Amino acid sequence: MSVQELEKKQTPQQAALGPVGWLRWAWRTLTSMKTALILLFLLALGSVPGSLVPQRGVEPDKVARIYEQNPTLAEWYDRFQLFEVFTSVWFAAIYLLLFTSLIGCIIPRTAVYLRELRRRPPAAPKRLSRLPHSASFEGELGVEEAARRLRRMRFRVSTGDGWVSAEKGYLRETGNLVFHVALLGILLAIGAGSLYGYRGNVLVVEGDGFANTVAAYDRFMPGSQVSAESLEPFSFTLDKFDVAYQVTGDKRGQALDYTAHLKVNDSPQAPARDYALKVNDPLEIDGTQTYLIGNGYAPVFRVTDGEGQVAFEGAVPCLIEDKATMTSGCVVKVPDAKPGQLGFLLQFLPTSVPLVDGGHASAFPGQINPEVQVLGAFTGDLGLRSGEPQSVYTLAEPEDMKKLKPLLMGTDVPKPLAVGQSVQLPDGLGKLEFTGVKQWITLQTAYDPGRLPALLSAAAAVVAIALSLMIRRRRVFVRVGEGRVEVGGLTRTEGSAAGFTEEFAEIVQVLSAGDKDVR
């Protein structure tokens, strides 16, 4: 192949390697096919830990668990950036080297290719019968006529004294070059996306709204070039969330459809419009996509304190404990309650059924008989005033938890509360009412300016690789004279000979078809 020839020609002489010589040598080694192959293998090998070790960007909770359970191991993982394989220095080193090698490969190949494009096919060899494919037939065929027929078969043709030489399949190399350039394009698009794009997650309860600002997100992951002003200024409210479940058969309880009914304002001035957000069908506003990625229950509670004041009223998003039945754990914190702060640990059962042992459990993920089991009620300092961020899914830090005074334990409230029911706290400290059920959804908003370039590059890569693998480069020669026509043919690329026998036979047939055109 041309590149190899090129490499051979350029192999540096052993003597006199000055600094420039060494640089040259390094460049040539880097851009040689063998190095590229090794780098390819390294890239594959380097990705393996990325699938075995949890990645911080994908599963932060699992990473945290490793830190808890095995700190030494976690430290070692961290030392080698195994929690962030795909953004690690060493992974970047591999692919940057690979792409440098690729560029080093593409440039000389493009030069060779351009030269070849301009060159006519070479003169026909003397003895065509020595070629891998050859045939001859009796008849008169002028050089011009042979050339014309070959051209009609889309060969590029050159002629000489009594010979025609034709070549076809240049698209193979075109495909190859475009494919490799497209790979570079994908890399650049991904890079652009991570610099200028952002992603954010937010949880929204039915009836609540969301405006696309940095502060509104629960978690915001901006690229380094993203400023707060660059966020698309849309907003929406979640009117209602619908889930359809399979109700019969083996797959009972499996979700069939999720629909979030939104009222969307594309910009602060724009009128509100209805939008049904579904899985696989994001809301798109000017290149910013909003996806429906999760859902759960948010029962509504009212807490009246010891002084008879409503100290809390609202929906409380619960953490899903069991996906199959949507049994969820809820925490209600009431820092404003008097005389003491109140806290509740609760369990939400969307379809509550009694068990033989007297307990209750959820039998179905949809809300057929929603009930709330009181697991505990506490009073004391919840530690909310310390200013440190608190999880909404735990009542208090373990050390604060110890200082709380239990008011009720699970056994004190054997029957779960149905909607409208309430439980009184002892000593006149207040009551908790379960007033209704809402649902929450989690959304991901993503803006990635690299999407379209990446798609175009990827599409180009697929088409190009198909061209480059399917098309064979082949040459056909014809020699005419003294009532005989000799035809010879060869394929110029490894592994592409299969099928050429048939094509060659067809070409010979077209050439020998006398005056009438076979094609």
Added chain:
Amino acid sequence: MSAEQLAEVSDQFVVAAVLLYVVAMVAFATDLAFGRVRPGRAVAKAAARQPVAVGAAAPPPGADVLPESASVPATPEPPRFAAVAGTAGLVLAWVGWVANLSAIVTRGLAVDRWPWGNMYEFVVAICFAAVSAFLITQVRHDVRFLGGFVMVTAALGLGLASKVFYTAAGPVVPALDSYWIAIHVSAAIIASGLLTLAGVTGILYLVRGDGPSRLPSRADLERVAHRAIVFAFPLWTFAVIAGALWADRAWGRYWGWDPKEVWSFITWVAYAAYLHAKATAGWKGRAATIVQLVAFGCLLFNLIGVNIFIDGLHSYADVD
């Protein structure tokens, strides 16, 4: 027919396909064991070893207990029944193929969606694709020698699907309820079928010595594998990219290094390395075949290992 009945019929078609593939395998093996010996490069010396090697790759009943002396006739003229067995194998394979296809179609009718929403359905479809790849190749080139091995692979695959991955017919989760499943998974299935054919051929390449054998020459084996990969690679590329497009609709990003994404990428890189090794670095024969088989290992790991041992967004496999 009701959906339940259709689902049951589908299961029975799978059983029928397994049986047919097994019988076809025996027929192909008979053809291979008694058919014509083809010369290798180095003549004669490895001849007595061959039947054992064949038996090791695919133990057809009886083949592995063949007395060594009886197995290689000195005369090149094979007995007539060998060719008959070969033809019978082909016919059986086609019938098994129809059963396999019917299993997929009835399943699709039973669940009223594209029948590759979980690991069971997916593996059944890959077996179908691998057998199709073999039968279609067989129409144009004589690759009958591959028959026994493809049949074993397909029978084992279907058996594994029914015994280990079986999932009752039913609807899929909302994330899979998309036309993308037709595009992304179909491409992955066809590519996997072709790559399975290449993998089987690659194993035969390593098993076959350079001596005369009932298998075609190593060069021929290599050519078959190479062709299959040349077809499959763009398809695989397409499947991965279609997956990325789907992920862009479903998960909010087109690439996020989910374990399945990582392993499709690794597989893709490994096959790319194979193609480079052959085309540009000029590796031939053994070295290239080993690269190919490593890549095939990655493909299998992605299909089985990732679905079962690693959980990620792609865990729709429904395997318990």
